[in-house]
Amino acid sequence: MAIEHERFDNFDHLEPIPYQYGIVVTGCTMVAFFALNRFVYYMGPPKHVAVKDSWKWRNLFGSWFHALIIGSWDISCFLMFPDMVVDLVGYHDMYSYTMIAVTTGYFFYDFVDIVISGRTRTSWEVLLHHVVVAGTFFYNLILCRCIAYTAVALLAEVNSFFLHSRKLMQMLQIRFDAPLYRLNVYLNLLSFILCRFIPLIWIIYGMLMWYYRVEPSYLIILSLDLFVMWVVNIVLFWRLLTNDIIRPTKTKSPAPKQQNGLEITANNNKSHEKLNYNCNGSYANHNSCSRDHINISDYQLRDKLINNHVSNGFKPKLS
Template sequence: MEDQVRGKEIWKHNITEPNYGCHVVAVSCFSFFLVSKLVVFLTPLVAQTEKSSWKWKNISVSFIHSVLSSIWAFLCFYERPDMAEDLITIFTPLSHSLAAFSVGYFLYDLIELLVHQRTRQSLELIGHHVVIISCFMVAVLTRHYVGYAVVALIVEINSIFLHFRQLLQICGTSKFNPWYRLNSLINLATFIVCRILLLCWMTRWIVINKDAVPLLFYTMGSVGLAVMVGMNIILFYRLLRSDFISVKDTADSSSKKVD
């Protein structure tokens, strides 16, 4: 009973306080737009075509967001370790700003995809961004579930290596290159830990705390997790097939030719 009363008091307190979250979203979105203009000057010569240059710009911006948000997420839990014990009501200005910052990035990237990449292949990313923006905006506007949003952003640790892999591919780096192979191994390891295991933990948490989450938010969270799990299963298979299975087959066929 005391926990319920405390929860209601915190909720009322959070709602009545001024919310700067939407301002952070707007500033973040515009900042990533400016960053996208700057990274164009770093486009390698091999990516000077219209399609490749946009891809380089888009992935570079995503890479920057992954580095910043993953470090930021760890700083949030370092600042308030008890946030891991209460992912619903406990938050800090740092963690709330992180959720808003990421919404700004995903909003920027969604606009980029809709303007420059309206293809069948981009539908997965568009759907992913819509789900993430919707779920994170709940945390930004209500200042509840901020801790849960920060946990979700631990996924960005793997995204660092995932995006770096794409940048290497744009530069024409061979899959047999030692740096590419090292990144592939780290990418696979962090994918298992920061995506598969983390999503399992998040699913377990939302099921256990079902009674503490309003039906609307529970539905949004469940749908969001279902979308993320489905996308990550497909992505994991693609990574295995591209960086390990096909590479092994190529190496085997090359050795047979030598023999």
């Protein structure tokens, strides 16, 4: 069995990268993301983002920026250093090592940002994720081990770019049926399969093949991490599939209706819209029409369109 284990080219002979370098890069990355956070704060949120959501906008923008940088960086690692797939346990290079130090610094930053913002209770699952992931990554940096496997895990950031783009577009109130949003929907689902599920399968295969090259305690922790990631990713993928594909297909918008010479269109998605108007007075006195309850999402009519209809004597009531 030992002979079978040696039937591959390993890179255990490579000189390890000093862990001090990884610590410095991790710390500098934390400072850089805090600086980015302050920059976005002073720039202010877009006009479509409510003031109460300004922190959410800054945090989400930082996550999106991290996914853009690390996702592109990670792909370039495999293109520039194809030998890393030969030995995902022992292989390492300065380029990939630096990338992992940068992403570790980001996770530490995001953890601190959530805590100091007072959102520990509402974001506990994110904090747990950061502790597990950043802890494992930092351990790999110190030992300079499993660097290539960490790069495989970071392929998930390619999908995170589209995942965060989806949320940013929702905050910017981009219509659900807009071409850009729909394109992101399909790229998000496709990259979810290619960059989350397949890398997880790849890592499990490596654990079964090269388990003897890592410490048993590390193998146990990694197994628990993978179990959690599988559960989280399956649930997340199903939610995305339901909200972006299945539900819109079942609740298509009705054909435009003509009333009083006006063409009225509305999304018939009951889970996203609840629009009620209660108007008193005559048609001529449209100023007496008061809006009792409005809860508008990306899929509803804009206030401007509705106000135009009311001013022309039309009293809409959707529920």
